[in-house]
Structures are given as structure tokens and as C-alpha cells.
Amino acid sequence: MFDLPEIPYLLTLLIAIPLIGAITTLFMGGEKQKHARMTSIAFSAVTLVLAVYLMLSNDYGAYAESHTWIDTAGLKMSYMLAVDGLSILMVFLTALLLLVVSVFTFEQHDKPNYFFALLLAMEVGLMGVYLAADYFLFYIMWEVVLIPMYFMISWFGGPRRHYAAIKFFIYTHVASLVMLIGIFAIVFQAAAGGVADFSFAAVLAGSAAFSGVFQSLAFGLLFFGFAVKMPIVPFHTWLPDAHTEAPTAGSVLLAAVMLKMGSYGIIRVCLEVLPDGAVSWQAIMVVVALVAIVYGAYACIAQNDLKKMVAFSSVSHMGMVLLGIACLSEIGVMFAIFQMFAHGLITAVLFMTCGLAHDLYDTREIPLLGGLAAKTPIYATFMMFGFLASLGLPGLVGFWGEFGVIFGFYEYALSINMIWLIVFCLLSLLLTAGYYLWAIQRSMFGRLTTKLSDKVMSRIRDINKAEGIAMGIMCLMIAVFGLWPDLALSIISPYSSALIGVI
């Protein structure tokens, strides 16, 4: 966008600053632990400034870094970083959310130094995944994300935290092993007996010689690995448990940026390297995506826990992302990426509000709540805003993601003469509005609940300043990108048009 002077090692800094921050906060034990939050805010603020600087600069290619790491006769692995139209929004989102959740987490009295160290460690991994340009580094960073999240859930989580943490860890770890096999397959196949270079560029260059059958097989392995992360029905059951038990800050990061690793991987690896595989899997992807969209929406209706409902809504909305990808068209991919970004912004607000329900009312069970807008009007306003954004109200960011994806899918459906398929998308729009409005009706409106104990009722407070600022920033972003979608679309479009040129 602007011709900004280049900062040397900017991408490395994006990983290194949170890393230094994580180590610093980790050692702030004892008396100093009350400063952990401010430290986290400071480090993540610096990272955010750099990420914004990167996003606004003109030439992303200039920032690529490459340093050889392991160079033997048969293997070559490098520390390579790069950024482009696909990853920059995710980098921005990660940096933004880390600052926002640090501001938001006002009342972390239990071992705050560990808590914020884990948060920053997650940022290290996430930045690494989105910036890596080498499959080995990519895989390492992928696993780096997993570990802090595991501890986040099992140390700071809810009553069933151990079950949820183990389930999360094993499920996603198994998936990433399958993905690793896929990575090995494409790397060695691309090397064709020569030096197995793990860099993205080398694999991409070698992929021209991949046979159709190999592409289909490798696509299957990698797709499974990424689909679990996204998550796609039927591999989604770790998600509601992990979300329900994770602390609010963890849920926000998990839903807003960690799930995007899956869809990011599908586009970055599956689509870029295995375009023929993508074509042969297209029908399956479409069906799976449609099932996920409708299934997730229906599952939301049946939930009684606010956070679990929002978790299932992620299943539905990430299905929308997959649907956009499955169109394999420029509009579809472009708006799938936009929807990833939009969902990240919106879901952060959703998890912050629904997570707060536990702090404010001691429960997130919808049947126990009711009429609470009278007690906590500002909280209810934020919840309403989040729900409206998520149900795709035009003028907010969620609308453009859905509109674009469904339009892309309409184009696809028309091309295969099955225009009626968009009925499923339209049904999901209706169901989405249904479960959100029903939930807010039961929890915030109507008669004031009598099911909460007097003790809880007497100490109900509205949100405090820190929480208000955090959610306010996200709402502002939702509105800005909703009114001016081109802000993000103009970044995405060079990438998506180049990608579709390949398919």
C-alpha cells in the first residue's frame, strides 16, 4: 500500500519478540508476577506495530529470509521465512489478538507469569506457521503451537480440563503425524532421488512432475491433517471440549487463529503444490463442506452452553471457508481467505463475551440465565454485536465473507448444473440467525432469571474497562473491515488470482 523503508529481519523479529517476551514473563515469579500482564501487553504491542508496518508495505517479497540450517548429502532444511497475501492477514490477526487478549485478561491471579508466557509462546508458534517457507520449519512450528495450548487448557482450564487437554493433544497430534507423512511424500517425490530440499520453493518447482495418482494420494494425507485442525465434520469433536474447558484467552486464540492453520495449510500446501489432487477431491470437499456448514449450525441450536454453541458455530463457519476453497475459483478462494480473517475477528468477540458469562454469572448454561441485559447492559450490547456480526449482518465483516463464498459457490453450482445446492448455504444463514437470536433471547432478554443464587446475583457486575477496551477494539475492526472490505480484499486478490492461474 505504501512505499515504506524496509526493516531488516522483520519477519524474524515477528517471531523473536514474542519469544523473548515469553521467556521474560516466564521468569517473572514471586512479587514480580503482577507485572506479567503489562509485559505481555508491551511485547505484543511491539509485535503488532511491526505486523501492521509489514502489512502496509508494498512489496512483501522483499522481506523473505533464508538461512541454511541442515545441509547434508541427502537433506536440505533451511530457516526460511516469507510473507504474501495469504499469510499477512493471519500474521496481523495473530498479533492483534495477542494484544487484545492480554488487555482483556484482567483478572488472572493464578500464576499470571505462566499464563502470559504460554500466550506469547503460542504467538511464537503461530507466527512461525504463517511465516515459514520451509516444510520442516513449518512442521516444527505447527507442533510448537500445540504444546502451549495443551498446558493452557490443562493448567488454567475448567473442571474437565484434563480430559479436554489430552483429547485436544492426541487428536491434533495424530493428525499432524499424518500430515508429516504427507509432507515427506511431497518433499521426496519432488526431489526425485536428488537432494531432498524442504523449502516451499523447491517442492513447488518439483511438483510439476507429480503424477495425478500421487497428487490425489498426497492430497488425501495432507487434507486429513489440515481438516482435523480446521476442524471439519466428522473430525471436529475435540473442538467443543477444548473450547469449553479452555480459559477465555485460550479459546479466543484457538478459534480465531489456530483453526485457521488448517485452512491456511489446505491453501498453502494442498492447493499450491497439488492442484490436480485438489481437482480430483473437489466433489468430496464440496460435500464435506456443505455437511459441516449445515451440521454445525444444527448442532448449535441444541447446545445449552454458550461457549459450546459458539464452538459449534466455528465448525459451521469454517465449513464456509472450506466451501470457498472447494470452488477452486478465484472468487471462492479469495473470499475463503477473507472469511478466515472475518471469522477470526468475529469469533474473538464471541468467545470473549461467552467466556465472560462465567466470570459474571458463574455459569454459561443458557437455561440458567435470562433477562440479564437489565443487569449488564454493556455486556449484552457487545454480545448482541458479536452475534449480529457472526450471523452475517450486512455492513459488518462477516457478511462479505459469506456473500462472496456463496456467490463463488453459486458460480460453481451453476457450472455443474446443480444450482439447488446453494439451498444448503441459504439454510445455514437462516439457522445461524435462529440459534444466535434464540440464545440471546433466552440469556439476556425476557424475565430476569431466578435460577442463580442470591450470592451470584448480588455481585453481578458489568464488564470492566479492560474488557470493554479489548472488545471495543475488535468491534471497531469488524465495522471497519465491514464497511471497507477492500482494505483486506486488495491484499488478498493478487495472491488468489496468481494461485488460480496455477489451477
Add this chain to the structure above:
Amino acid sequence: MMFIEYTWLVPLIPAICFLIVGFFGNMFDKRHGGGFLAIAGVAVSCVLSVLISAEFFMSSAYVDVGYVAKSFTWFAFPGGFDINIGYYVDTLSCLMMMFASFISMLILIYSLGYMSEEGKRKQRYFAEVALFVTGMLGLAVSNNFLMMFIFWEVMGLCSYLLIGFWSFSHPEGDDASDNAASAAKKAFLVTRLGDVSLMAGLFILLFAFKSLDYTVVFDAASIAAVDHNLIVLASLLIFGGAIGKSAQFPLLDWLPDAMAGPTTVSALIHAATMVKAGVYLVARCFPIFTEASGVMLFVAVIGGFTAFFAATMAMNNMNIKKVLAYSTLSQLGYMFLALGAGGYMIAIGMESGNTALIAAGSVGYVAGCLHMVNHAFFKALLFLGSGSVIHSTGTEDMREMGGLESKMKVTSITMLIGSLSIAGFPFFAGFWSKDLILEQVLHAGDYGAAGWVFIVLWLLAVVTAFMTAFYMFRMWYMTFRGPMHKKSEHSHGESPRSMTIPLMVLSVFAFGFGFVLFFGFDSLLSIQIIGGQFRMGGMESGGAHYLVEFFTNVWTYVTIALVLLAIYLAKNMYELGKIDPARFNGDGESWLYKALTERWWFPQLYDQLSWKLGYGVARGVEFIDSNIIDGSVNGLSNAVAGSGELVSKAQTGDVNNYASAVIGGLIVLFVAVVALFVFMGGL
């Protein structure tokens, strides 16, 4: 071009007021929560709309092309689809923005008095109303379907928020809160059903025309280049949106429930905004709707049936606001009936190249639009009047009122004017437009293979006119005449000035607005085809011929006679008590009476349907999710944990055992890989 250039300010000013009032209303205006700023903003928009309209009607653009449009690229979809933002001024949008802003302004002034006891909540009220007005004005000046859709949804949101204004801590207690919350949700979801249909229509148009600009979609050359069937499908889907927004059959059930909101909100929804958007949409889409006479026939049938169906439910309702709500549904039905009949004739005229028929059909368009404006005036008047009554008596049940005329002079007289107008009493505004509609429908019966349908619709419409006069005067007599009941005895008397002055202003329009028909208004609002292109306005025909047409037509006298008969009946039943209403309904035991009070069992049907299709399926999905999918995940992990113990016993230390295990494993793997290859190869 002086004012037209600033058309974008018309929706923007209320939008800015929304932000300022929404965030800071209580800070700078403690007494009214920012109400004065909202009024000022809407007033500025109103003045600006009048100036724009005046300029437009005097400009050469009006005579030459029929519109002034300005378009900027907002962003581009890949593949050459441009999404634009801009304004579009023609006679229809001038009309919409003038009456919407004017009536909204009056309603806002009235709200100062009506909402005076709401305390801090007034800030929210005035902010949301300002946003509502933004939605309507934005809809009127948008230059493309997508922008229109955004404002359309903004209105849906505002209606949700305002119907649910009392959805927590309702002044009348918990049940009322529950009721408001559920009514608001219902309004949003039912209209959302229509919105989704409209959105599907937009996808089709966007893909077919590569643009959603009115200037492109309504261009005869580009219409001709698009597959006819796609246009028909898109038209029907777009009309689905209008059905939802304007509460036509079968999506009509949300509007009566929406009475749970403040009365001023009802006035806003019924008169100035929201439900008028559907009528506007159909009028706006005439160029594509008239591509097929079947589409227009469908519009007319839905409208005609709703007009009748909704009127039946108003006949025995005891709630003053609900009677008005049903009458809105019924009157909206009239508007669609008029547009459908006119469009049907235009469509047939276009197929056969009969220009006289097209000109005759455009009268239907005039009738529909005129009725829309007339209805806006008299319905705003009636709702605000009923609000005044409710404010004074503290009840909505007409059985507890009666004899209020002596206590509330201004309200009773203004409401009488409104009732006469909606009933179609000669020379009142409603009379002209309603008669024009009836005449047009009968006329449409002469053409095409489906002409007989219009004869049936005409009969329904005439019966509806009778019913309308009856239930309106039933309402008026029950409220203002007859013996006093307990609530009217304790009423506070006449409402404050801020409430009665808007009533008086509105009653002037509710009486006199129909006369504009004779001063060239029909030519301002007409629709015609010049050189294959649709144009709004510009046909110079004067209008005096209507007088001759009305009073040489025998059916006009029949309708007038029916209206007078209905008023006479109502007077005898509810003022003088000479005829006991119980004679007709078997003391409230007849099946018809029950059907009407139960709204023909429509709400139950909806509840059952949405419960079964929504929650029922959801429970099934939840069962599958937690038992089958998650169950197999947990089962698998248990099996792995269990087999781990088993396998540990296999650590025999015997190399032969290991070797055979390795070979066995390899064989299994090989078979699996081959099977996978075959499967994928065949894909």
C-alpha cells in the same frame, strides 16, 4: 445540479445522528436522551429530500432520461463483477425519501411525549430510530441492489431492536418482557427467510448481469441478453424478499406480534419504513418483473389474498393495535394487488407490442404507489392516535375503553379522519387510491388467459373494502363512543402538545393527499416505456380524466354504498347497541370466530414447524454428535489404550516373532496402499 449531488447526505445525516446519540445521547441531552438531535437530523434530511425532489422534477434529466445516477466503485469481485456504491434519483426514490423522512420526523416529535417516562433508555430509543430512518432513506437512494440489500437488512436489525425495546425489564412486568423478546426474534427470523430468498435472487442477477447497478439491470438491452428463465427465477426470489419484509401471505405472522414494541415503533414500521420497503422493491423492479406476466400474476394473487385474509382477522380482535396491524397487512395486500394488476397488463402489452395496454397498465403502478403514500399518512395517524389513547388509558383492550370522545377531543377527531380515509370514504385520501386499485384490477381481468383470476381478486378486494370500513369503525366506536368502561373513566385526558400536533399535521395529509392525483401527480409517478426502456415519470396527462372515470363508473357507487353500509352497521353494533354482535358469532363459540381469534391457527403451525424442523433436527444432530461421532473417537482411544496393554505382552524377545510381525504388518500396509491407489485412481 445543486442538491442532487448531495443525495448521499440524506441517509448519512441520520446515520451520524445515530452514532452521536447512541454513544453520547444522555451526556448532552439529559432530559430527552439526545432526542432533539435525532429530530433535527431527520428534519434536515427531510428538507434536503424536498429540495432534491424539486430540483429533479425541474431538471432536464427528468424529462430526458428519467433518473440521475452516480456510481463509484466500492470494490471489485474477480471476474469483472463490480460492486458499486452511489445514488440513484428518480421519481420513485424522491417520493420514498420525502414521505419516509417527513413521517419519521413527526413520529420522532411525538416520541418526545410518548417515551417521556423511559428515563435513560431514551438514548437507545432515539439512536435506534435514527438508524431505522437511515435504513429507509438509504434504501430509497441506493443505486444498486447490493447497497439496497444492506440498508434493507439494517432496517431488519432496527425492527428487531425496537420491537424488542422492552424485551427486558418491561414496565408492565415479566410476561410482557418475554413477549417482547419472542416477538422481536420472530420478526427478525421470519423476515430473514425472505431476506435469504432476496439474497439468492441477487446472486442470480449479479452473475447474469455482472453488476447489480439499477442502470445495468434495468437496461432493456442487457435484459434481452440474459436467459429469460433466470430472470423469472430471480424475480420470484426477489419477490420472496418483499413477501417477508411486507408481511404478505404466508410470512405475515410476525407483524401482529410486533405490536409488543412501543406504539411509536409500530407507527414507524407500518407507515414510514420497513413494510413499505417490500412495496418499494416491487415497484423498483418493474422492468424485470414485467418480463413475465406470470410473475406479476403471482404478485397480484399474493397481494389480493393477503388483503382479504388479513382483514378477516381484524374483524373480531379486541386489541386496538392489533386491529391496526391487520389493517396494515390488508392494505399492503392492496398495494401488491395494484402493482401486480398493472404489471400484468404491461407484461402482456410488451409481449404483444400493444402500447395502449402498457399505458393502461401504468395506472396500476400509479395506484399502488399512491396507496403506499396515502397509507403511510393515515396509518401513521391511526397508530399515533392509538398510542395517544393507550398513553391516556393505560390499556390496549378496546373493551376497557369507550366514550373517550369527550376526554380526548383532538385524538378522537384526528382518528376519525384516519378511519374515514382508510375506509375509503369519498374524497378522503384513501378513497382515491383504493378506487383506482379496484378499477385497475377489474380492467386487468379483460386481458390474457389468466384474466379470470383478476375478476376473482376484484371480488375479494371489494369484500375487503367492506370489511375494512367495518372493522375500522368498530374500532373507532368502541374506543370513542358508547358507554365508558373502567379504564376510560380513569384516563388522563388529552395527551401533551408534542403528541397532538403531529396528529393534526398527519390528519391534514390523510384527508387531502389524494387530491394530488388531479394535479399531475400521476404523471410524476407514472411508469412508461420509451424506446424499449422503462422510465419512471414524465408522462404528461394532467389527471382530470380520473374524475370522469371515477364518477362514470357504476362500481364506484357500489363500493361507496358498501362502505356506508359497513359504517352504519358498526355504529349500530358498537355505539347504539341496537344490534348485538353476539348474534353473528354464536357468543364467541362459532368455529369462524374461534378461527379468527386463533389467527386461522397460523402461529401454531409456525411454532410447530420451526420447532420440529429446527430444534427437533438439532436434537438429532446433537445425539449423533455426542454418541456416534464422539463416541467412536473415545471408543477408538480406549481401544488403543487397551490394546497397548495387550501388545506389551507381545514383547517376547524372540526375533522370529518380531520378524513375522513385521512381514505381516508390511503385507497389511501393502494391501491398504494398493486398495487406496485403486480407489483414488478411479476417482
